[in-house]
Amino acid sequence: SQTIHQWPATLVQPVGSPLSLECTVEGTSNPNLYWYRQAAGRGLQLLFYSVGIGQISSEVPQNLSASRPQDRQFILSSKKLLLSDSGFYLCAWSPGLAGPYNEQFFGPGTRLTVL
Amino acid sequence: SQQGEEDPQALSIQEGENATMNCSYKTSINNLQWYRQNSGRGLVHLILIRSNEREKHSGRLRVTLDTSKKSSSLLITASLAADTASYFCATDRFQGYKLSFGAGTTVTVRA
Numbered sequence: 001s002q003t004i005h006q007w008p009a010t011l012v013q014p015v016g017s018p019l020s021l022e023c024t025v026e027g028t029s030n031p032n033l034y035w036y037r038q039a040a041g042r043g044l045q046l047l048f049y050s051v052g053i054g055q056i057s058s059e060v061p062q063n064l065s066a067s068r069p070q071d072r073q074f075i076l077s078s079k080k081l082l083l084s085d086s087g088f089y090l091c092a093w094s095p096g097l098a099g100p101y102n103e104q105f106f107g108p109g110t111r112l113t114v115l
Numbered sequence: 116s117q118q119g120e121e122d123p124q125a126l127s128i129q130e131g132e133n134a135t136m137n138c139s140y141k142t143s144i145n146n147l148q149w150y151r152q153n154s155g156r157g158l159v160h161l162i163l164i165r166s167n168e169r170e171k172h173s174g175r176l177r178v179t180l181d182t183s184k185k186s187s188s189l190l191i192t193a194s195l196a197a198d199t200a201s202y203f204c205a206t207d208r209f210q211g212y213k214l215s216f217g218a219g220t221t222v223t224v225r226a
Contacts, residue, residue, distance in 0.1 A: 043203060043216045043217050043219055044158075044203070046213065046215075046216075049213060090157055092158075102214070103148065103160045104160065104205075105160065106157035106158040109156065111155070
Protein backbone atom coordinates (compact mmCIF):
# COMPACT_ATOMS: atom_id res chain seq x y z
CA SER A 1 0.00 0.00 0.00
CA GLN A 2 1.04 3.58 -0.52
CA THR A 3 2.10 5.89 2.28
CA ILE A 4 3.19 9.49 2.39
CA HIS A 5 5.49 10.99 4.99
CA GLN A 6 6.19 14.57 5.91
CA TRP A 7 8.69 15.98 8.36
CA PRO A 8 9.07 17.71 10.58
CA ALA A 9 5.57 17.74 12.07
CA THR A 10 6.11 21.08 13.79
CA LEU A 11 8.66 23.81 13.20
CA VAL A 12 9.30 27.20 14.78
CA GLN A 13 11.75 29.36 12.88
CA PRO A 14 12.95 32.97 13.18
CA VAL A 15 12.33 35.47 10.39
CA GLY A 16 15.15 35.38 7.86
CA SER A 17 16.16 31.79 8.54
CA PRO A 18 16.15 29.08 5.83
CA LEU A 19 13.54 26.37 5.48
CA SER A 20 13.51 22.82 4.24
CA LEU A 21 10.43 20.60 4.45
CA GLU A 22 10.57 17.10 3.09
CA CYS A 23 7.92 14.79 1.71
CA THR A 24 8.38 11.21 0.57
CA VAL A 25 5.96 8.72 -0.93
CA GLU A 26 6.24 4.95 -0.69
CA GLY A 27 4.54 2.19 -2.62
CA THR A 28 4.03 3.91 -5.96
CA SER A 29 6.09 5.08 -8.91
CA ASN A 30 6.03 8.30 -10.90
CA PRO A 31 3.44 10.02 -8.74
CA ASN A 32 2.29 13.58 -9.24
CA LEU A 33 3.37 15.55 -6.18
CA TYR A 34 1.92 18.70 -4.65
CA TRP A 35 2.71 21.27 -1.97
CA TYR A 36 -0.18 23.19 -0.43
CA ARG A 37 -0.34 25.84 2.27
CA GLN A 38 -3.32 26.27 4.55
CA ALA A 39 -3.76 29.41 6.61
CA ALA A 40 -5.65 29.05 9.89
CA GLY A 41 -9.33 28.31 9.25
CA ARG A 42 -8.91 28.57 5.51
CA GLY A 43 -8.83 26.37 2.45
CA LEU A 44 -5.80 25.03 0.64
CA GLN A 45 -3.62 27.11 -1.63
CA LEU A 46 -1.67 25.13 -4.21
CA LEU A 47 1.96 26.25 -4.13
CA PHE A 48 3.80 23.82 -6.40
CA TYR A 49 3.15 20.63 -8.30
CA SER A 50 5.41 18.19 -10.08
CA VAL A 51 4.71 15.54 -12.68
CA GLY A 52 8.26 14.14 -12.77
CA ILE A 53 11.82 14.41 -11.50
CA GLY A 54 13.11 17.94 -11.91
CA GLN A 55 9.75 19.17 -13.26
CA ILE A 56 8.28 21.84 -10.98
CA SER A 57 5.38 24.15 -11.68
CA SER A 58 4.76 27.14 -9.45
CA GLU A 59 1.22 28.34 -8.91
CA VAL A 60 1.86 31.60 -7.06
CA PRO A 61 4.83 33.95 -6.86
CA GLN A 62 6.31 33.77 -3.42
CA ASN A 63 9.27 33.37 -1.15
CA LEU A 64 9.33 29.60 -1.52
CA SER A 65 10.78 27.10 -3.97
CA ALA A 66 10.36 23.38 -4.54
CA SER A 67 12.56 20.61 -5.84
CA ARG A 68 12.09 16.97 -6.76
CA PRO A 69 15.51 15.33 -6.65
CA GLN A 70 14.07 11.79 -6.73
CA ASP A 71 10.91 10.24 -8.10
CA ARG A 72 9.19 10.02 -4.73
CA GLN A 73 10.79 12.93 -2.88
CA PHE A 74 9.48 16.48 -2.87
CA ILE A 75 11.18 19.30 -0.97
CA LEU A 76 9.87 22.75 -0.09
CA SER A 77 12.51 25.37 0.64
CA SER A 78 13.10 28.99 1.42
CA LYS A 79 16.33 30.95 1.73
CA LYS A 80 14.84 33.56 4.08
CA LEU A 81 11.53 33.03 5.86
CA LEU A 82 8.97 35.82 6.21
CA LEU A 83 6.31 36.14 8.90
CA SER A 84 3.70 35.52 6.19
CA ASP A 85 5.18 32.08 5.51
CA SER A 86 3.60 30.78 8.73
CA GLY A 87 0.94 28.16 8.11
CA PHE A 88 0.14 24.50 7.76
CA TYR A 89 2.00 22.89 4.84
CA LEU A 90 0.57 19.80 3.25
CA CYS A 91 2.18 17.48 0.75
CA ALA A 92 0.00 15.29 -1.45
CA TRP A 93 0.36 12.81 -4.25
CA SER A 94 -1.86 11.44 -6.99
CA PRO A 95 -1.27 8.58 -9.44
CA GLY A 96 0.83 9.71 -12.38
CA LEU A 97 -0.84 9.61 -15.77
CA ALA A 98 -4.15 9.06 -13.97
CA GLY A 99 -6.07 10.86 -16.64
CA PRO A 100 -9.02 13.05 -15.72
CA TYR A 101 -9.92 11.40 -12.41
CA ASN A 102 -7.31 12.32 -9.84
CA GLU A 103 -7.96 11.65 -6.20
CA GLN A 104 -5.17 13.10 -4.06
CA PHE A 105 -3.65 11.54 -0.97
CA PHE A 106 -2.36 13.85 1.71
CA GLY A 107 0.44 13.67 4.22
CA PRO A 108 0.01 14.60 7.90
CA GLY A 109 1.26 18.16 7.39
CA THR A 110 3.90 20.44 8.91
CA ARG A 111 2.88 23.30 11.20
CA LEU A 112 5.33 26.17 10.54
CA THR A 113 5.46 29.20 12.80
CA VAL A 114 7.74 32.04 11.82
CA LEU A 115 8.55 34.43 14.68
CA SER B 116 -7.31 30.71 -7.07
CA GLN B 117 -10.08 28.97 -5.17
CA GLN B 118 -12.82 27.69 -7.43
CA GLY B 119 -15.21 26.14 -4.91
CA GLU B 120 -17.10 27.96 -2.20
CA GLU B 121 -18.67 25.95 0.62
CA ASP B 122 -21.77 26.96 2.46
CA PRO B 123 -22.30 27.23 5.36
CA GLN B 124 -18.90 28.11 6.82
CA ALA B 125 -19.81 26.33 10.05
CA LEU B 126 -22.48 23.87 11.15
CA SER B 127 -23.34 22.51 14.59
CA ILE B 128 -25.69 19.55 14.95
CA GLN B 129 -26.71 16.90 17.46
CA GLU B 130 -25.48 13.35 17.10
CA GLY B 131 -27.93 11.37 14.99
CA GLU B 132 -29.01 14.36 12.91
CA ASN B 133 -28.15 14.84 9.26
CA ALA B 134 -25.60 17.41 8.10
CA THR B 135 -25.83 19.07 4.70
CA MET B 136 -23.26 21.36 3.15
CA ASN B 137 -23.08 22.90 -0.28
CA CYS B 138 -20.36 23.78 -2.74
CA SER B 139 -20.65 26.21 -5.63
CA TYR B 140 -18.10 26.69 -8.37
CA LYS B 141 -17.63 29.02 -11.29
CA THR B 142 -16.24 27.24 -14.34
CA SER B 143 -16.84 23.92 -16.07
CA ILE B 144 -15.40 20.93 -14.28
CA ASN B 145 -14.30 17.42 -15.06
CA ASN B 146 -15.13 16.09 -11.61
CA LEU B 147 -15.80 17.30 -8.07
CA GLN B 148 -14.36 15.74 -4.94
CA TRP B 149 -15.08 16.02 -1.23
CA TYR B 150 -12.41 15.74 1.45
CA ARG B 151 -12.49 15.69 5.24
CA GLN B 152 -9.88 17.21 7.53
CA ASN B 153 -9.71 16.49 11.23
CA SER B 154 -8.17 19.28 13.28
CA GLY B 155 -4.44 19.61 12.65
CA ARG B 156 -4.35 16.68 10.24
CA GLY B 157 -4.02 16.08 6.53
CA LEU B 158 -7.04 15.76 4.24
CA VAL B 159 -8.76 12.46 3.57
CA HIS B 160 -10.57 11.82 0.30
CA LEU B 161 -14.24 10.97 0.79
CA ILE B 162 -15.90 10.74 -2.58
CA LEU B 163 -15.49 11.77 -6.23
CA ILE B 164 -18.39 12.54 -8.54
CA ARG B 165 -17.85 12.91 -12.25
CA SER B 166 -19.42 15.67 -14.30
CA ASN B 167 -21.77 13.19 -16.01
CA GLU B 168 -23.05 11.82 -12.68
CA ARG B 169 -25.84 13.38 -10.64
CA GLU B 170 -25.72 11.45 -7.37
CA LYS B 171 -23.33 9.15 -5.57
CA HIS B 172 -23.41 7.29 -2.28
CA SER B 173 -20.71 5.97 0.00
CA GLY B 174 -21.81 4.61 3.36
CA ARG B 175 -23.51 7.45 5.22
CA LEU B 176 -22.43 9.98 2.60
CA ARG B 177 -24.55 11.19 -0.27
CA VAL B 178 -23.21 13.62 -2.86
CA THR B 179 -25.20 15.35 -5.56
CA LEU B 180 -23.95 17.37 -8.49
CA ASP B 181 -25.92 19.87 -10.57
CA THR B 182 -23.70 21.08 -13.39
CA SER B 183 -26.39 23.45 -14.68
CA LYS B 184 -26.29 25.30 -11.35
CA LYS B 185 -22.58 24.64 -10.84
CA SER B 186 -23.22 23.28 -7.39
CA SER B 187 -22.80 20.16 -5.31
CA SER B 188 -24.04 19.05 -1.92
CA LEU B 189 -22.67 16.63 0.66
CA LEU B 190 -25.12 14.97 3.04
CA ILE B 191 -23.92 13.06 6.08
CA THR B 192 -26.74 10.98 7.51
CA ALA B 193 -27.09 9.89 11.14
CA SER B 194 -24.05 11.91 12.17
CA LEU B 195 -21.60 10.70 14.80
CA ALA B 196 -19.29 12.66 17.07
CA ALA B 197 -16.44 11.26 14.95
CA ASP B 198 -17.81 13.20 11.95
CA THR B 199 -16.64 16.43 13.61
CA ALA B 200 -14.21 17.87 11.06
CA SER B 201 -13.84 20.38 8.26
CA TYR B 202 -15.16 19.35 4.87
CA PHE B 203 -13.77 20.69 1.60
CA CYS B 204 -14.94 20.44 -1.96
CA ALA B 205 -12.36 20.40 -4.73
CA THR B 206 -12.85 20.73 -8.44
CA ASP B 207 -10.84 19.34 -11.31
CA ARG B 208 -11.01 21.75 -14.22
CA PHE B 209 -9.85 19.45 -17.00
CA GLN B 210 -6.26 20.07 -16.05
CA GLY B 211 -5.58 16.45 -15.30
CA TYR B 212 -3.78 16.79 -12.04
CA LYS B 213 -4.64 20.07 -10.36
CA LEU B 214 -7.47 20.55 -7.90
CA SER B 215 -8.96 23.81 -6.65
CA PHE B 216 -10.16 23.69 -3.04
CA GLY B 217 -12.82 25.72 -1.34
CA ALA B 218 -12.48 27.28 2.12
CA GLY B 219 -14.39 24.46 3.79
CA THR B 220 -17.34 23.87 6.11
CA THR B 221 -16.55 23.16 9.76
CA VAL B 222 -18.97 20.60 11.18
CA THR B 223 -19.35 20.06 14.91
CA VAL B 224 -21.40 17.07 16.04
CA ARG B 225 -22.50 17.33 19.68
CA ALA B 226 -22.79 14.09 21.61
